[in-house]
Amino acid sequence: MSEQLPVVIIGAGPQGLAAAAHLLERGIEPVVLEKGFGAGAAVSEWGHVRLFSEWPELVDQASRRLLEQGGWAAPLTGYPTGGEWVKEYLAPLAAALGSRVRTSATVTGVSRVGRDRVVDSGRASQPFTVHMQHADGSEGRLLARAVLDASGTWEQPNPAGAEGLPALDxxxxxxxxxxxxxxxxxxxxxxxxxxxxxxxxxxxxxxxxxxxxxxxxxxxxxxxxxxxxxxxxxxxxxxxxxxxxxxxxxxxxxxxxxxxxxxxxxxxxxxxxxxxxxxxxxxxxxxxxxxxxxxxxLTGFRPELSFLSEVRTALDPSLQAVAGLASEIDPNVHSCGTVRATGALELAQPEPGFYIIGAKSYGRAPTFLALTGYEQVRSVVAELAGDHEAAARNELVLPDSGVCGGSADLDGGSCCAPAARQSVEIGSRPLIPLG
The missing domain is CATH 3.50.50.60 (FAD/NAD(P)-binding domain)
Structure with missing residues (x-):
C-alpha cells in the first residue's frame, strides 16, 4: 500500500520544489504542501534582496529538465533578486508541477497511521499521516510513503537577546x-x-x-x-x-x-x-x-519543530540541526573550509522515510547554501527510489567562504585556518537563509 502513496514535501521553496522534480524523474508521485499563497512565499518576502550567485548557479538540474520540456529557457547571466528568482524560476517550476503543489495548506503535524511516537509495534510498516489546516480553517490529512520537511527557518527569526530568548521588554x-x-x-x-x-x-x-x-x-x-x-x-x-x-x-x-x-x-x-x-x-x-x-x-533563524512532535527525530542538542551533519557545521568548532556536501546518509532519521532537508536541516547554523540543499535533495530522492549508489555519491564541491562567524569567535578570536582554494561546480547563497 505505501509504495502507491505519494511522497509529501512540506514547503514549496527552492529545495521543496526541486525535490518534487527529482521524484517525478524517478517515477514517484510528489505532493507539495505550502502554507503561503504561492510557491516561493518565503523568498517573496525578501524579494528586494539580491542573491550572491548568478543565474546558472541557482537552478536545480532536475527542475531545469522539467521546465525545458515546456520550452522554458534558463536565464544565463546576472544576479537576481529574490523576487526575480520567484518570478522567473520558482513560479514556473510550481506551474510545471501543477496540482501537485497545494498552497494555503499549513502542516500541523506528522505521524504514522495509528501510532504516536511511543509505539514501536508495526511502526515502520505504517504509512505516514500528514495533518494540515487550510486557509478557511478546515482541516485535512494526507497519507504518504515518505515525508520530506523542507519548510525552512524563515518564520522563526532569532531575537535580539543574546541568550537565545527575547531581551527584557x-x-x-x-x-x-x-x-x-x-x-x-x-x-x-x-x-x-x-x-x-x-x-x-x-x-x-x-x-x-x-x-x-x-x-x-x-x-x-x-x-x-x-x-x-x-x-x-x-x-x-x-x-x-x-x-x-x-x-x-x-x-x-x-x-x-x-x-x-x-x-x-x-x-x-x-x-x-x-x-x-x-x-x-x-x-x-x-x-x-x-x-x-x-x-x-538580524541574528539568524531557528527551525520550527512543534509539528514534528510525533515523529522520531535525531537533532543536535545545541544547533537543533540534523544530528548526522551537526559536527560538519557547528560554528563552535567549524573551520571555514571544512563543510562538505551532505546527503541521505547524514540526513537519515530514526523514523525511516522521514527527512529534514534544506535550511531547516542546518538548524541554527548560519552556513547553509542553496547548492547544499539541491545536493541533499538529489541524494535523498535517490535513496527513496532504491538507487543507493547514486544516494551515496557526492556530486557537489562546495565553495570556500573565507570567513567564519558564530560563537567560535565571540570574543574576537577566529575559528579559521588560512583559506584553501577549492574547485566549484555550482554555488548559491542569498543574503538571508533559504527555505
Whole structure:
C-alpha cells in the first residue's frame, strides 16, 4: 500500500520544489504542501534582496529538465533578486508541477497511521499521516510513503537577546513596531533617526549598507551596528569564492571604516527598555545604547519543530540541526573550509522515510547554501527510489567562504585556518537563509 502513496514535501521553496522534480524523474508521485499563497512565499518576502550567485548557479538540474520540456529557457547571466528568482524560476517550476503543489495548506503535524511516537509495534510498516489546516480553517490529512520537511527557518527569526530568548521588554518593543527582524526594503522613513542593527551576519551587513546610504544622504541619521563578537576580522574576505558575498562583507567593513556607521563590538543585548528619548539597549555587562528610534535584529533563524512532535527525530542538542551533519557545521568548532556536501546518509532519521532537508536541516547554523540543499535533495530522492549508489555519491564541491562567524569567535578570536582554494561546480547563497 505505501509504495502507491505519494511522497509529501512540506514547503514549496527552492529545495521543496526541486525535490518534487527529482521524484517525478524517478517515477514517484510528489505532493507539495505550502502554507503561503504561492510557491516561493518565503523568498517573496525578501524579494528586494539580491542573491550572491548568478543565474546558472541557482537552478536545480532536475527542475531545469522539467521546465525545458515546456520550452522554458534558463536565464544565463546576472544576479537576481529574490523576487526575480520567484518570478522567473520558482513560479514556473510550481506551474510545471501543477496540482501537485497545494498552497494555503499549513502542516500541523506528522505521524504514522495509528501510532504516536511511543509505539514501536508495526511502526515502520505504517504509512505516514500528514495533518494540515487550510486557509478557511478546515482541516485535512494526507497519507504518504515518505515525508520530506523542507519548510525552512524563515518564520522563526532569532531575537535580539543574546541568550537565545527575547531581551527584557523586546516583545513589547517589537509589538510597537520599534524592533524588526527582516532586512528593510526601504529605509527612507528612518531619515534623521537613530537606528541600531543587531547581528554580524550577511543580513545585518546588507541592512548596514542600506542605512549607510541614508546617512550619506541625510546626515542627521545615526546608525550603530551592535555585534556580539569582539571584531569584524575576516568579514568580507577576498578568499570568499562567492565574489558577491565577499564584496558585501567588504562594503560593510568600509562603511564602518568611513565613519558612516558606528561599530559597537562585544555587545550582547540583555534589555530593550523605553526611556525618555526612545529605546535604550542594555548589554549583559552594563553597556548602553540610548536614544534609539528603531532596531533591526538580524541574528539568524531557528527551525520550527512543534509539528514534528510525533515523529522520531535525531537533532543536535545545541544547533537543533540534523544530528548526522551537526559536527560538519557547528560554528563552535567549524573551520571555514571544512563543510562538505551532505546527503541521505547524514540526513537519515530514526523514523525511516522521514527527512529534514534544506535550511531547516542546518538548524541554527548560519552556513547553509542553496547548492547544499539541491545536493541533499538529489541524494535523498535517490535513496527513496532504491538507487543507493547514486544516494551515496557526492556530486557537489562546495565553495570556500573565507570567513567564519558564530560563537567560535565571540570574543574576537577566529575559528579559521588560512583559506584553501577549492574547485566549484555550482554555488548559491542569498543574503538571508533559504527555505
Amino acid at each position: 523586546e516583545r513589547a518593543a517589537a509589538a510597537a513596531g520599534q524592533v524588526e527582524y527582516r532586512i528593510p526594503a526601504s529605509v527612507s522613513e528612518l531619515s534623521g533617526k537613530h537606528v541600531v542593527v543587531v547581528g554580524s551576519g550577511h543580513s545585518a551587513a546588507h541592512a548596514v549598507i542600506r542605512l549607510a546610504g541614508l546617512v550619506q544622504r541625510e546626515p542627521g541619521t545615526r546608525v550603530d551596528w551592535a555585534i556580539r563578537r569582539g571584531t569584524l576580522a575576516g568579514f568580507g574576505s577576498a578568499d570568499d569564492q562567492l565574489a558577491a558575498r565577499g564584496a558585501l562583507g567588504g562594503r560593510a567593513r568600509k562603511v564602518v571604516e568611513d565613519g558612516r556607521v558606528n561599530l559597537v563590538p562585544g555587545f550582547r543585548t540583555a534589555e530593550i527598555r523605553q526611556d525618555d528619548e526612545g529605546l535604550a539597549l542594555v548589554s549583559d555587562d552594563g553597556q548602553e545604547i540610548t536614544g534609539v528610534n528603531h532596531v533591526f535584529a
